[in-house]
Amino acid sequence: MFELVATAESVKQAEQLVDAGIDKLYIGEDDFGLRLPASFTTEEIAEITEIAHNKGKKVCVAVNAIMHNDRIKTVIPYLKELEKITVDEITVGDPGVIHLMKKNDIKLSYIYDAQTMVTSANQINFWVKRGAKGAVLAREIPYEELEKMAKQVTIPLEILVYGATCIHQSLRPLVENYVNFTEQKTKTEKERGLFLSEKKDPDTHYSVYEDQNGTHIFATDDVNLLPYLEKLVEVGLTTWKLDGVFTRGDDFVKIAHIFAQAKQAFKEKCWSEELMNELQEKLLSLHPKERTLDAGFFTMDSSDVK
Incomplete structure (x- = not known):
């Protein structure tokens, strides 16, 4: 199953993204979520959720901030409001938040997102046993490790295919x-x-x-894994994240459409090097000129990661 996930910077852009082929919008509020292109009120989250659901799409809300004592006290009312809004999922990295969800019988599906710490299948499977429906992979994992991890888990693993690290x-x-x-x-x-x-x-x-x-x-270079999507598909890593924290406006929507085209090509089994090169050229023309792109840790040898 393919799933294309993207951040949104406004209610308007959220609607444009789902129309461009995004399957799940990733949004949130800065008090509870990290490094978001925009901070949305619960009223705006409700509006975006209604838009997404009307178009058969999902909404995931970031609740992955590092929670200190003052903030952990305010997270329960926020989670209850998200439950009322009927968002589809949240991301969580703090075990304290997971504990409070269970203690207060808050029925929200969660994706485990502990940033740089999600680096092994055993850690992911630990959280699967505690209710996680997915996991956000750390950005510093080379392909050879990703290949091994994918074989040892039973839940979707989200991988960044475009955006800042x-x-x-x-x-x-x-x-x-x-x-x-x-x-x-x-x-x-x-x-x-x-x-x-x-x-x-x-x-x-x-x-x-x-x-x-x-x-x-x-990192100096933003990530672009468009040329390596076939390798991800081969090992079953088909939940692809697009992060627009530094790519704004219509350009990000157009980049989302590029990855939606790629996703559709794989679903129809018509992905080719020619199509990849065509889409890559379009992406490079839309990416912010002041920012550079590479494959991040994906192509590195594990022994070279320092």
């Missing part, structure tokens, strides 16, 4: 601390477009921003 998060306002120390007057939110470069390699471009969840730093 977070490589560090800290609750501390690291950028704000830096600009205050250096007496600069600059904003630190996502729209500012700040990035870090290594002194010995000025071509590096680690995007960085801050929000209520702290500081987020991203």
Whole structure:
């Protein structure tokens, strides 16, 4: 079963994405979800859910933030509201949230999403026994490991096929601390477009921003696995995630349509190198010019991952 998952930055874009062929929208609110293109109120989540359900699509809400004591107290009312809205799924990485769901008899399907820690089949199967209906794979897993993992699990494994990769998060306002120390007057939110470069390699471009969840730093290159979709299909990894945190507006919708075309080609068994090259050319023309693309860890040898 193929499933195409995509973030959304507005109610309007959410509708455009499902019309473009997205099967499941990934949205949320910044107090409970991490690195979202937009923060939606529960009223907006309800509106998007109605749109999606009317078109036979799903909605997954991010509840994967790092929960400290102050936030864990507010998560139950939020989860109850999501249950009332009838969202299809949530993502969760904090065992405390899973415990509270069961304790309060909140009937929401959940996908296990502990960010960089989802790296083994045994860990995934541990959470399957505790109710997980899926898992979000860490971005740092090479293909040879993915191939082995896919054979050892019984639930869908979501893999990022397009978008930015977070490589560090800290609750501390690291950028704000830096600009205050250096007496600069600059904003630190996502729209500012700040990035870090290594002194010995000025071509590096680690995007960085801050929000209520702290500081987020991203890899120099965004991920694009379009040329490797066939390998994913061969091992049964067919839940594909598109992340639009740095690719905005109509361009992201068009990129979603590209992957929807690819998904349909695989379903109809007409995927070809010629079609792949055609879609790849379109994708490269739509990707933000200031951002670079590669295959991330996918093509790396496990022994080379450092």
